[in-house]
Amino acid sequence: MAEIERESMEYDVVIVGGGPAGLSAAIRLKQLDPDLNVVLLEKGSEVGAHILSGAVLDTCGLDALLPDWQSMDAPIKTEVKEDNFYILGPAGQARIPNWPMPPFMNNHGKYIVSMANVCRWMAGVAEGLGVEIFPGMSCSQLVYEGDRVVGVVAGEFGLGEDGQPGPNYEPGMELRGKYVFLAEGVRGSLSKEVIAKYDLSKGHCPQKFGIGMKEIWEIDPAKHREGTVTHTMGWPLGSNAGGGSFIYHLENNQVYVGFVVHLNYANPHLYPYMEFQRFKHHPMVADLLAGGKRVAYGARAISEGGWQSMPKMVAPGVALLGCSVGMVNVPRIKGNHNAMLSGKAAAEAAFDAIKAGREGDELAAYEAEVRSGPIGKDLKKVRNVKPLWSKFGLIASLMGGGADMWLNTIGLTLFGTLKHGKTDAAATGKAKDFKKIDYPKPDGKLSFDRLTNVAFSFTNHDESQPAHLKLKDPSLPIRVNLPEYDEPAQRYCPAGVYEVIGEGAEARFQINFQNCVHCKTCDIKDPSQNINWTTPQGGDGPNYPNM
Template sequence: MSEGSQIERESMDYDVVVVGGGPAGLSAAIRLKQINPELSVVVLEKGSEIGAHILSGAVLDTSGLDRLIPDWKDRGAPVTTEVQEDNFYILGEAGQIRVPNWPMPPLMSNHGKYIVSMGNVCRWLAEQAEALEVEVFPGMACSALVYDGGRVAGVVAGEMGLEADGKPGPNYEPGMELRGKYVLIAEGVRGSLAKELIWKYSLSDGHDPQKFGIGMKEIWEIDPKKARPGTVTHTMGWPLGKNAGGGSFIYHLEGNQVVVGFVVHLNYANPHVYPYMEFQRFKHHPLVAELLEGGKRVAYGARAISEGGWQSIPKLTVPGAALLGCSAGLVNVPRIKGNHNAMLSGIAAAEAAAAAIAAGRAGDELTDYEAEVRGGAIGKDLRPVRNVKPIWSKLGLWASLALGGFDMWVANLTGWNPLGSWKHGKTDAEATGKAADHKPIAYPKPDGKLSFDRLTNVSFSFTNHEESQPCHLRLRDPSIPIRVNLPEYAEPAQRYCPAGVYEVIEDQDGPRFQINFQNCVHCKTCDIKDPSQNINWTTPQGGDGPNYPNM
């Protein structure tokens, strides 16, 4: 049994237990079986199917895929739309300035990369894993870690049928303990098990706090005359201005589809900022509106993004477990790419675990994995760009373009960053300012054609939660939203959540805080941005949440 648990559960033993069916977890599982087909490997995914909870831009750097499956083209990987055109604009309210490509370091170029649905790429990776006899179990939320003394020995997965009060209902299933010689945590950004390990083992000590953004994405079907497959466009500037950092991405897929995405850095000070409405306002810019007019939105989703980069990577190993991919925070912010590093981390963790098992080890720290992440291809990708985000946070967009660009160029040419390593400073929650010190922001009402209200858009994420289960968004102190956050911060949960989960309802007895957990798209923004750090995101029962078709 896990520590503190009074529930008797059946147990299954594996060589390696992988938590998360994203690019990191699936790459680890595949690599383990490539090295030793006799290893027993299981992948546990909380989504209803592989890919259901995957949301990424995405322009894919195939370096991770090339390492893992060199003949991926021959095997029919859904990686076919090669980048043909790469555009970058600074937006004003009514116009734009094109930034030429030539001043940018080569690492910023998207030529030779591919526009993909990472959900579909993960579905394909799962097929490759299953062909190698990896056991892949979707709909299996991992709700707790299993400890054996000081080591991680496994996870609890598949607990179902709890009532709203947290007690077992008539159809209760206790789930199972899946134990492994090593447990690889690849939950994605701000996963609940990774968060527990980082806290329990003080993994962030000596490292900068992790920084985050909220990424929102729509898929549109547009007029075929406007489709330009392979075209990549990124923008910065309007509508965010000085209120927040961030920017947009517009990627043209095959089949007259366009991905429109918007990222808001979560270190903004003004609690009146409403990231979702900034995204909706952005689509009315002439550059975007002209592209989308006459088209229709077919999908919506949102996800937090790790943005701390090199300075914020925590210690990656504890006895018996390791952090992979976005659980470790391996996104390259200026490149807006992390999937390649996620895959490379999966490969590195698999190689370290396979070597340890071959040597007769189990439950110790995979120190070779951490050394490879920091000293290998991932470190080489993240170190040169490490100052772009903190410069932007401290000095603004233009300084980041100039100073950060200079720092990246020198690092690209020499391997040396002339600006050293800037610090990130506060957490995103601590960066939130008091409402009285900032002006409210008037946002235009969505028109229902280019821009949409949150609840309408959430229906296009195909999100579903069993309503009788306990709320998976836990308040440490239920009084804080009304007693503290409302008077001091105008309760920003009403705005930072991209799915309308949190509301302040005016009753006869005064304001009341309401949590509509059925709407939750599992982005984790509330866990990150709440200024009182009062919201703890935990896993709902397996299979619940968004059901993204091809995000």
């Protein structure tokens, strides 16, 4: 395609992503200097449309950013009153008491929230301070000057299926800034480009990931216990994969039911979505949900590498925030507080640099604050839980990881810093080495087929645009992945995007990109690393109501 001329707009800071990290950065910048020109670009149809999280919120990040949030009508109302942890077997469960766990694992005093609604509220706060927020604006390219990132291309619409401008083509604009903050969430396409271009992962472990799937249920009021938090491990995953579930009772007789599968599983026949559906038939869960109805569904990848896997976060003119770096505390199942703290820290570093006339350099002060401040302290003390689980299994992780977390509360450790092994893609084994897994058919009451559930994510993509899921080699899924791995894209995608149609010489690989919920699992888990997730045109994708 020929070089496209675009109009440009100048800002002090350009922020990509309307999640907790990007919004916190925007708010803090305007707190520090109301005259700074700050723009935030969100690819969803509105702020919150693409936000999916558990979520039990530790408000420490919000306390630091907006100390008066409790008087600001924030959608943060349901305080945790009961905190349960179970190991499941096929027909029963055993409760693990809370007392052996370090105090920081306690959920009391935290809040069950919809992070989608928290982000909608934060967007209102940011706009009230003068931040320009543009939803429905996918950022498709970075803009460079020499070795420095100086902006993004946003708002390109009207490309045809062949990738060429159609009759209603709009080229988008260059939005330029003294700094560009990438707060795209897990495995963002621009963040991935920056990490590769500047070799930011050098010297760090590979990032590790999980796939999180979530449904919102309205249940029988007699069974509803507002403020109750339950986590489980064990069945149905067993030794097939790491992971577990969460069940959170929020207000209005609603319950969040979620399931996480660590993506370093070896058996390519594993079907994470069906593990989730099977989980709901456990007697403890089935009894809770019986007579209720599922009202929403969604999925997204989770960064799980923690302390060892955080890449360098800065390059000339650009900083990575929140899950673009990977700041989830895996045993606590929390990352939103760290995302907020990272946004605040990046804003403060950029403000100081702009004030000192150092605009466009590397924000070393931001990186230092993340690694030595509250975020680093939060992640460092749990850094061995995930590698212990990956190497030795659930029980070793509970015992060894628990002991190590206790010691870390006084600055000691049993293991030093354990390393993560290969990438999640490379962890995938060959199909011939594993038995296929027989999954029960969904019953339409507790469990549902993927396409039925995807309708409850309210996902929509304009079918006339190019597919945003790009194959580096279109022949590879049938030529390599099918014979070697039984093409696991058919199973690891929680939205039914990928299909193998036909058999033998007639087999072909089909991409139903219209179904995509933007979880990025395919970009992470494809064993041949042949799938590149890119942004579709702005406003497309899921439209999560209260996730």
